[in-house]
Amino acid sequence: DAKTTQPPSMDCAEGRAANLPCNHSTISGNEYVYWYRQIHSQGPQYIIHGLKNNETNEMASLIITEDRKSSTLILPHATLRDTAVYYCIVRVAGNTGKLIFGQGTTLQVKP
Amino acid sequence: DAGVIQSPRHEVTEMGQEVTLRCKPISGHDYLFWYRQTMMRGLELLIYFNNNVPIDDSGMPEDRFSAKMPNASFSTLKIQPSEPRDSAVYFCASRLGGPSYNEQFFGPGTRLTVL
Numbered sequence: 001d002a003k004t005t006q007p008p009s010m011d012c013a014e015g016r017a018a019n020l021p022c023n024h025s026t027i028s029g030n031e032y033v034y035w036y037r038q039i040h041s042q043g044p045q046y047i048i049h050g051l052k053n054n055e056t057n058e059m060a061s062l063i064i065t066e067d068r069k070s071s072t073l074i075l076p077h078a079t080l081r082d083t084a085v086y087y088c089i090v091r092v093a094g095n096t097g098k099l100i101f102g103q104g105t106t107l108q109v110k111p
Numbered sequence: 112d113a114g115v116i117q118s119p120r121h122e123v124t125e126m127g128q129e130v131t132l133r134c135k136p137i138s139g140h141d142y143l144f145w146y147r148q149t150m151m152r153g154l155e156l157l158i159y160f161n162n163n164v165p166i167d168d169s170g171m172p173e174d175r176f177s178a179k180m181p182n183a184s185f186s187t188l189k190i191q192p193s194e195p196r197d198s199a200v201y202f203c204a205s206r207l208g209g210p211s212y213n214e215q216f217f218g219p220g221t222r223l224t225v226l
Contacts, residue, residue, distance in 0.1 A: 043220055049214075104153075
């Protein structure tokens, strides 16, 4: 699975959009980009995933560059409850279940 | 659905003792995963099962660790004998199988402290 690079920490003002970048320059054509987050003392929670098209769900939007070497997770209106560690993971979809978590980005949403 | 259930939520034991962590996956899920999280090493996959069969245990740190899944609704992670360096939060997760990706659902974790 391709390696990802994320900034260790970011701040965001409450109510503003939080844009979390992820670099995955060695991504293969059949690898998806997945995002999970982990709120303090809880298990990780799935947010969104995509292959090459931009994706949106009730939690967030995922923007993947045309060359697929990087992506951005967007929380459109961050709240204090969005304070968490956000993990960007790249892997091949299918029945193999392994998720390899890096260090992630600690997002601090401030009032 | 109650989600993935783990027990106990907290465990404090002394070095050398046997520790058993338990997990009940979401009903109908084909895959079950055990992870360990520490400050130093982050979140690590220890082992995962598909239809109760261990598929990849390459993350199991050493022979002191063992995992079983006797049926589709129950799994255990055992550490014998336990050591202080085993202190961590242990998460269990489950997901559906199938040709397209299905998200993993994590339990609340078991915080293990080995004195």
